[in-house]
Amino acid sequence: MSGLMKLVILVPCSFFFVALVKFLCDYLWRPLRIQQMLNSQGIRGPPYRFIHGNNKEVAKMRQEALSKPMALGHDIFPRVQPHIYTWINKYGKNYLSWDGVRAELVISEPELIKEVLKNSEKAFPKRNPTVFISKLVGNGLFSVEGEKWVKQRKLGNHAFHGESLKNMTPAVIASVETMLEKWKGYVGKEIELFEEFRLLTSEVISRTAFGSSYLEGQKIFDMLSKLAIIMHRNLFKTRIPWIRLGTIILKSCILHCEHSSHHISKYQEGMF
Numbered sequence: 183m184s185g186l187m188k189l190v191i192l193v194p195c196s197f198f199f200v201a202l203v204k205f206l207c208d209y210l211w212r213p214l215r216i217q218q219m220l221n222s223q224g225i226r227g228p229p230y231r232f233i234h235g236n237n238k239e240v241a242k243m244r245q246e247a248l249s250k251p252m253a254l255g256h257d258i259f260p261r262v263q264p265h266i267y268t269w270i271n272k273y274g275k276n277y278l279s280w281d282g283v284r285a286e287l288v289i290s291e292p293e294l295i296k297e298v299l300k301n302s303e304k305a306f307p308k309r310n311p312t313v314f315i316s317k318l319v320g321n322g323l324f325s326v327e328g329e330k331w332v333k334q335r336k337l338g339n340h341a342f343h344g345e346s347l348k349n350m351t352p353a354v355i356a357s358v359e360t361m362l363e364k365w366k367g368y369v370g371k372e373i374e375l376f377e378e379f380r381l382l383t384s385e386v387i388s389r390t391a392f393g394s395s396y397l398e399g400q401k402i403f404d405m406l407s408k409l410a411i412i413m414h415r416n417l418f419k420t421r422i423p424w425i426r427l428g429t430i431i432l433k434s435c436i437l438h439c440e441h442s443s444h445h446i447s448k449y450q451e452g453m454f
Contacts, residue, residue, distance in 0.1 A: 209233055209283050216285045220278050225287070227278035228269060235280025240265045353389035357382055 213230045220227075228236050247264040260267045266288060269277050275290045289295060298306050311325050323334050340346065361382050365373065384403040 213280065213283055213285065217278065220285075220287075225276060225278050226273045227288075228273075228280070230280050233282070235282045235284070236265070237280075237282060243268065350386075350390045354386050357385045357389055360385070 210232060213235070217227075217230050228239060230236075231238070243264040247261050252258075252261060265279075269279065269288070270290055276294065277288050279286050279288055289298065308325060308327055316325065321330070323331060323338065326334065361378065365378075388403065
């Protein structure tokens with residue numbers, strides 16, 4: 183075998199070996215190492231599962247919780263966050279879980295929560311949002327930091343100032359009166375209050391934000407609802423580099439997100 187042929191074979195094999203080592207390091211060694219270190223400090227949690235972490239368990243728990251009829255009462259925590267409820271009871275107030283290969287330290291002690299929210303030493307940066315979440319919330323207060331956050335916070339404070347809120351009162355009253363007028367036709371019938379108040383909220387925001395063009399604002403809320411559904415469907419899906427499992431579905435979701443985001447931006451540009 184000639185030297186050139188050996189080189190042609192050796193180079194791809196070397197790249198494959200390096201990629202394999204990095205993959206095993208990222209998806210096996212590092213998660214197990216983090217788990218071992220936190221366990222030694224008394225922080226336990228559900229064991230790490232190769233590649234998907236605890237995502238399959240979370241998805242299964244949520245599906246089971248939502249498939250059961252909801253009991254009458256105010257304790258909805260076991261239904262909306264069954265995995266957190268189960269693991270807090272099993273592993274304690276603070277535990278370690280896994281979103282794919284990403285370690286997540288879940289805390290429920292008030293003092294620790296206060297320390298994280300204060301973040302005086304900037305030790306707790308915001309998590310980079312997934313492509314679906316970024317399409318839904320954009321570059322707002324939820325995701326930005328530093329000067330951008332300060333600027334947007336000032337704009338938000340101005341919008342929610344007492345005097346600004348007082349000016350919104352007529353629009354709120356008009357929306358509530360519209361809803362109550364519609365309810366007169368439901369006498370003796372059941373009403374889905376969650377949907378009714380969702381519509382009321384969207385109409386109030388649309389009226390106050392878009393004025394006489396509030397119907398256009400409602401179109402934006404409809405598209406945001408679709409984006410939220412897409413985001414929820416992909417919330418606990420694990421993506422693996424170089425492996426194109428479910429690529430068609432994923433691309434379809436992203437295209438849908440981009441299509442809706444484009445229309446939202448278009449409407450907003452036309453409003454202002």
